[in-house]
Amino acid sequence: MTDHTIPAADSVLDARGQLCPMPVLNAAKAMRDKPPGHVLKLLATDRGSLVDVPAWAADTGNELLEQHEEDGVYVYLLRKGEADA
Amino acid sequence: MLDETATATLGPDEVRALVREEVRTALERDRAARRATFIASKGTLDWAYPPLILATTAAASGMETAVFFTFYGLNIIHRDFERKLKIDPVGNPAMPMPVHVPDLLTAMPGMVPMATAMMKRRFAGHNVATIGELLDAARDTGVRLIACQMTMEVFGYDEHEFVEGVEFGGAAAFLSQARRGHVTLFV
Numbered sequence: 054m055t056d057h058t059i060p061a062a063d064s065v066l067d068a069r070g071q072l073c074p075m076p077v078l079n080a081a082k083a084m085r086d087k088p089p090g091h092v093l094k095l096l097a098t099d100r101g102s103l104v105d106v107p108a109w110a111a112d113t114g115n116e117l118l119e120q121h122e123e124d125g126v127y128v129y130l131l132r133k134g135e136a137d138a
Numbered sequence: 139m140l141d142e143t144a145t146a147t148l149g150p151d152e153v154r155a156l157v158r159e160e161v162r163t164a165l166e167r168d169r170a171a172r173r174a175t176f177i178a179s180k181g182t183l184d185w186a187y188p189p190l191i192l193a194t195t196a197a198a199s200g201m202e203t204a205v206f207f208t209f210y211g212l213n214i215i216h217r218d219f220e221r222k223l224k225i226d227p228v229g230n231p232a233m234p235m236p237v238h239v240p241d242l243l244t245a246m247p248g249m250v251p252m253a254t255a256m257m258k259r260r261f262a263g264h265n266v267a268t269i270g271e272l273l274d275a276a277r278d279t280g281v282r283l284i285a286c287q288m289t290m291e292v293f294g295y296d297e298h299e300f301v302e303g304v305e306f307g308g309a310a311a312f313l314s315q316a317r318r319g320h321v322t323l324f325v
Contacts, residue, residue, distance in 0.1 A: 070265050074195040078275050081198035112199045 059119050059130060062094035063087070069098045069126060076102045077109045084115060084133050092118070095129040102127055173319025174201045175312065180325065181210025183223040183257060183269070189325040190214070190272040196321065197279035205276070206312045208286035211325075212293065215283055215300050219269055225253040234260075277303050284311065 066083045068076040076097045083093055095106065103120075106129050110117040114134030121128055148156070165171050174196035178189035189205050197203040207215050213222040227233050227244040233253070243249070261268070267275070276283060284307045285300055297306065316322040 072264060072266050074191045074198070075267050078194055078198050078279070082278070109195075109199055114200075 060092050060132070062130060063092045065094045065096070067096050068102075069096050071097065072099050073101045073105060075099075077105050080106070080109065080131065081113070084113075084131070087133050089133050089135045091133040093131045093133070095131060097127045097129070098125065099127075102129075106131075168320075170318055170320045172201050173315070174203045174321035175316040175319050176203075176205045176322070177312065177324045178205055178207045178211035178214055179209050181213035181223065183225050183254060185325065186214045186219070186223050186269050187272075189323075190269065190276060192323065192325075193281045194272055194275045194279055197276070197281045201321070202319070203280075204282040204284055204312075204315050206284045206286060206307070209289050212285060212289060212295060212300075214269065215273070215285060215304050216295070217299055217301055219273075219301070223254075223269060224250050225257045226250050227253045273301060 064083065064087070066079060068079050071079070076095065076099055080093065080095050083095075084091065087093070097106070099105075106127075107117050107120070109115075110131055116132040116134060117129060118132050119128075119130040174193070176189045176193050178186070180186070189211075193203050193205045213219060216222055225233070227235070227239065227249055229241075229244075231241075236256075239249075273283075282305060283301070283303060284305045285295075287306050287308050290297075290306070297304075
């Protein structure tokens with residue numbers, strides 16, 4: 054697998070309709086028991102998530118592989134890091 | 139460490155990358171960057187949100203987190219928080235109202251339950267987490283909830299009146315935690 058390939062998600066978290074802080078809290082919860090390398094697809098409609106999700110990922114060692122918008126839904130692909138909290 | 143002979147031959151991008159790496163490792167070594175301590179001193183529904191939102195998010199971001207509940211903030215962790223946390227429109231010109239209510243009328247009987255119900259509907263309509271959900275999230279993420287012993291005594295609260303998992307402490311307990319972390323906020 055090269056760095057340019059976007060891996061398929063191992064699990065999906067639907068946080069559409071949720072507002073701060075729930076998308077981040079639920080993403081953290083969804084990652085908690087997963088092994089390093091696990092790829093989570095997060096769906097959100099909270100506009101604040103555009104700033105919050107990258108900030109959370111950077112603070113927790115989870116890698117934000119990809120982020121885009123799809124019909125008003127923000128889609129994030131996050132890979133769990135080695136030294137996750 | 140950056141030494142001068144090495145950096146002299148580096149381009150600006152390489153220097154920036156080196157600095158970023160240095161900052162990253164410094165942050166990793168700095169345990170205080172991973173501790174957050176909050177004081178919750180207010181006992182209304184609106185002011186119950188900020189400390190709980192920040193504390194749960196801090197914990198979800200991998201920080202050791204504690205919230206000290208003091209004075210009216212004890213309402214937030216009282217078993218009866220659902221009933222105790224209210225909204226008072228008196229003296230709150232920033233509160234969004236469906237129609238303009240003159241200041242004097244905000245003090246009329248029935249305005250507090252009305253404003254409280256209105257705010258709860260507004261929160262629910264936007265799918266904002268309830269205080270109960272945030273307290274559950276706090277426990278779930280390991281946020282320490284600490285009730286101020288002194289105000290408990292003064293207000294006549296018993297330890298059993300608080301939600302599951304509450305600890306008890308005083309100013310020294312707060313300071314001991316706060317001095318070890320960069321993030322300390324009084325709400």
